[in-house]
Amino acid sequence: MQAIILVSTAYITEQAVTVADKTFFQLRKDIVEGDILPASKLSETELSTKYAVSRSVIREAINRLESCHLVERKANVGARVVALTPEGLVELYQVRESLEGMAARLAAKNMTDSEIADLNSLLNSHFEGVKAEGSYYQEAGDLDFHYRIILGSKNRPLISILIDGIYHLVRMYRVQLGMAGPRVSTAFDEHKHIVQAISNRDEELAEILMRRHISYSKNNIQTKLIKN
Amino acid sequence: MQAIILVSTAYITEQAVTVADKTFFQLRKDIVEGDILPASKLSETELSTKYAVSRSVIREAINRLESCHLVERKANVGARVVALTPEGLVELYQVRESLEGMAARLAAKNMTDSEIADLNSLLNSHFEGVKAEGSYYQEAGDLDFHYRIILGSKNRPLISILIDGIYHLVRMYRVQLGMAGPRVSTAFDEHKHIVQAISNRDEELAEILMRRHISYSKNNIQTKLIKN
DNA sequence: ACCTTCTGCTTTGTCGACAATCTGGCGGCT
DNA sequence: AGCCGCCAGATTGTCGACAAAGCAGAAGGT
Numbered sequence: 001m002q003a004i005i006l007v008s009t010a011y012i013t014e015q016a017v018t019v020a021d022k023t024f025f026q027l028r029k030d031i032v033e034g035d036i037l038p039a040s041k042l043s044e045t046e047l048s049t050k051y052a053v054s055r056s057v058i059r060e061a062i063n064r065l066e067s068c069h070l071v072e073r074k075a076n077v078g079a080r081v082v083a084l085t086p087e088g089l090v091e092l093y094q095v096r097e098s099l100e101g102m103a104a105r106l107a108a109k110n111m112t113d114s115e116i117a118d119l120n121s122l123l124n125s126h127f128e129g130v131k132a133e134g135s136y137y138q139e140a141g142d143l144d145f146h147y148r149i150i151l152g153s154k155n156r157p158l159i160s161i162l163i164d165g166i167y168h169l170v171r172m173y174r175v176q177l178g179m180a181g182p183r184v185s186t187a188f189d190e191h192k193h194i195v196q197a198i199s200n201r202d203e204e205l206a207e208i209l210m211r212r213h214i215s216y217s218k219n220n221i222q223t224k225l226i227k228n
Numbered sequence: 229m230q231a232i233i234l235v236s237t238a239y240i241t242e243q244a245v246t247v248a249d250k251t252f253f254q255l256r257k258d259i260v261e262g263d264i265l266p267a268s269k270l271s272e273t274e275l276s277t278k279y280a281v282s283r284s285v286i287r288e289a290i291n292r293l294e295s296c297h298l299v300e301r302k303a304n305v306g307a308r309v310v311a312l313t314p315e316g317l318v319e320l321y322q323v324r325e326s327l328e329g330m331a332a333r334l335a336a337k338n339m340t341d342s343e344i345a346d347l348n349s350l351l352n353s354h355f356e357g358v359k360a361e362g363s364y365y366q367e368a369g370d371l372d373f374h375y376r377i378i379l380g381s382k383n384r385p386l387i388s389i390l391i392d393g394i395y396h397l398v399r400m401y402r403v404q405l406g407m408a409g410p411r412v413s414t415a416f417d418e419h420k421h422i423v424q425a426i427s428n429r430d431e432e433l434a435e436i437l438m439r440r441h442i443s444y445s446k447n448n449i450q451t452k453l454i455k456n
Numbered sequence: 457a458c459c460t461t462c463t464g465c466t467t468t469g470t471c472g473a474c475a476a477t478c479t480g481g482c483g484g485c486t
Numbered sequence: 487a488g489c490c491g492c493c494a495g496a497t498t499g500t501c502g503a504c505a506a507a508g509c510a511g512a513a514g515g516t
Contacts (some may be wrong), residue, residue: 043467043468044467044468045466045467045468055468059468059469075468075469076467076468076469077467077468078467078468
């Protein structure tokens with residue numbers, strides 16, 4: 001199988017079949033990318049006119065957003081976009097460290113050789129990007145990398161928790177804090193070493209390196225938040 | 229604060245304010261406890277007559293069950309209770325091992341002295357139960373123990389993943405496989421050592437012991453499943 | 457002047473009806 | 487005979503209307 005290199009994360013096909021699906025994806029996008037401000041109220045009637053759908057599908061979308069922890073809802077009162085706290089972000093990264101470390105370990109065990117080859121190709125294309133544009137390596141590339149390793153774990157509960165639950169939250173936090181694309185070259189090196197460990201089927205090292213990689217990110221965010 | 233000892237897990241008050249809440253809790257209970265069989269179809273109209281509520285609230289309840297991974301839904305087709313596979317259970321226990329290990333570590337760090345005192349009291353009451361009834365220590369006590377440590381981690385994303393997401397699934401698996409209350413005395417000893425580590429604020433040991441504790445459970449389940 | 461209570465309005469929760477889609481079986485065609 | 491397409495039945499998806507709960511402001515009492 002020829003390696004398919006994609007920079008965007010669009011190949012993770014969450015296909016929307018119903019109107020509620022589409023509305024959910026749209027709303028999630030608008031929240032994650034900051035078009036709907038954090039801590040703002042989500043009025044059902046308002047949104048139903050805005051997105052031109054009935055209140056039922058808005059309600060369903062909001063319920064799903066609540067399951068992702070992107071909004072909080074109080075009965076008989078309404079839903080608000082989650083507010084961003086530094087403590088919350090640290091807590092989230094603690095969980096990420098544990099789970100993605102595990103994902104890396106399992107990926108080293110369970111990924112097929114061709115999947116690993118694809119991962120290497122992805123990394124090479126990132127390298128080309130870094131070399132060419134200098135400050136490439138924003139969001140998409142980083143996320144693609146983590147995505148693949150998570151999927152490579154082949155552990156469905158783990159994949160679900162990380163992709164459905166944590167991932168979009170992290171993305172929202174990044175956008176809100178304007179943390180897109182720091183630590184460019186160091187992060188790239190870290191990725192390289194992780195992939196190498198996975199290629200060598202060194203489960204223990206893969207986990208350690210991934211944990212460290214995320215821990216660095218966490219520290220980076222913490223110092224940046226303290227500065228503000 | 230005097231230690232309050234409860235054997236049931238009912239003190240985790242998920243209070244249902246709306247009809248949809250009550251229906252969700254009821255449905256979840258019926259699924260987890262096996263009154264609704266695994267892999268059976270959840271017909272919206274049928275359930276709406278059975279529980280005497282409208283289809284809307286059934287739909288909402290099913291959506292929430294899907295978020296807990298207790299049911300799987302296909303668009304335009306319907307929802308089914310998740311089917312039980314040994315592999316799925318092992319995957320779930322892998323995640324539990326990682327997350328509850330982390331919870332134990334954080335609990336050793338973040339629980340207050342009085343919370344730890346309560347935990348010790350709980351353990352003593354369990355000991356009394358084991359001594360008195362011999363084969364006490366089913367479900368409730370074990371789960372109370374894990375609950376407290378999870379909550380003691382004080383990490384909200386972690387608590388949410390374990391309590392809302394994984395816990396009920398594990399319970400369902402246990403019921404379906406008839407795994408209630410094996411490993412009585414050994415598990416009790418393991419609990420004792422975990423609490424001791426937490427009391428000593430030994431984060432690393434608490435994590436190791438908790439991971440081992442869950443790993444034992446996993447192995448126990450695996451051998452039992454292979455025998456069948 | 458301040459607090460309490462009532463009232464009216466807005467928003468969410470629940471419901472039943474209608475529209476769209478899938479399932480399964482029958483009939484026809486190759 | 488086997489396969490494909492079509493039709494009927496049932497189920498899910500979507501909608502707008504009604505009911506119930508919360509919130510803000512005005513009115514009245516202390």
